[in-house]
Amino acid sequence: MPITQAEENYLKAIFKIAEKGDKPALTNAIAAVMQTSAASVTDMLKRLADKQLITYEKYRGVLLTEEGHRLSTALIRRHRLWEVFLTEKLGFAWDEVHDLAEQLEHIQGNGLIDRLDNFLGNPGFDPHGDPIPNAEGHWTYRNQSLLATLQPGTQGVVTGVDDHSPTFLQYLDQLGLTLGAQVSLLEQFPYDHSVRVRTGDGRELVLSEKVSKNLYIKLLESGN
Amino acid sequence: MPITQAEENYLKAIFKIAEKGDKPALTNAIAAVMQTSAASVTDMLKRLADKQLITYEKYRGVLLTEEGHRLSTALIRRHRLWEVFLTEKLGFAWDEVHDLAEQLEHIQGNGLIDRLDNFLGNPGFDPHGDPIPNAEGHWTYRNQSLLATLQPGTQGVVTGVDDHSPTFLQYLDQLGLTLGAQVSLLEQFPYDHSVRVRTGDGRELVLSEKVSKNLYIKLLESGN
DNA sequence: TTCAAAATTTAGATTAGTCTAAAATATTTT
């Protein structure tokens, strides 16, 4: 039997939990991501286990099977390619595309996604800087670090965000810290872990710990 | 409460039945279009009537309300715009786009369709020559006739098809009778109502009644 | 105009996905 949209959404949630800390994904964690009750999650885990998309041990959490992993990767590919389409071709802002891509990722069709990928010029990253797996499910890795982990004196370019919420993204727009923006870290304040940075266009900004922990920076090869 | 995808599909079916012959749409006719049982249709008609999208009289069939008409028109607009996207931008053939557009038409989102329309250059017609209603729900009409109804000696251009099945569309591809192709009607054979035509590139074809009844032609203004 | 055939609706079930409340299991604290 076919995989439903609800099942796809659970797979993606499990994948995202597995990404950080590759322990089994626990019921409550999945319920939190899916914004639903633990009981509903348990029901769904049984269905996914029946379909061999996860291995499920009562009270112990779940792991993706190879097939489950393949499907979630494909789903993330579809999601991120549609996000690129929405921003690059239709002119949506990076804080507007998530809900639409959430629907578009479930569209099923022969060769649709590969044609879309091609039409978009085979982008490596989505509008939030997240990598897009290729048709074989392989990822491009990139050397990036959270701004919060850098040493003063380092310079880099904004390459991604960890928080995808519209409020964070809009705040970054206001600060001029969109993808590709240059920043150099001037100073860290131990008191509240805020940081002072200089932007590419010469402005100085103070960023809270919350911001610096959600902003990925790729270090510039210091010209030496 | 929101309109579901299933409800949208029924609305579209009712709209299509209402188009030809503006009598109420009957249960069996809807069941035929939806490829489902009459009992399922009756259930759904009650739901649609509850939501004031149709007026329903038991055993008498249904009519769209103003709201139902507005929603079906918007749905057809979405379907046809996505078909243009799939052919013009992703390079699908006109016989491949229906099922994908059937899914894409249900995507809900702020301003998505108007942005898509704009991106596509506000097309007036879809890849099968069907008109695309504008954002206000208004249609562009076009003077076209079925090839079967023309008089010998007339000349025109292929502007649309009534049968959207892949087999018919692929047959037209083979014959070179795609949208924009020139044809002049040479002769009608009373025996089986087939016709002989000359194409723009000088070939002569004999077309069955089935073909000529499914092919729309716009007459050329005879240069006189 | 009656009655058989056709069309439609109702009745009763099923499935996927969800819920709340209660029960079971696991973890943490003392």
Place this chain on the structure above:
DNA sequence: AAAATATTTTAGACTAATCTAAATTTTGAA
């Protein structure tokens, strides 16, 4: 290690959308 707390599962119920079979209503032909 027992008790308290947290987590997870089960039980039972609900909705939307579908089905088949039976009942009802309409149609149209003799």
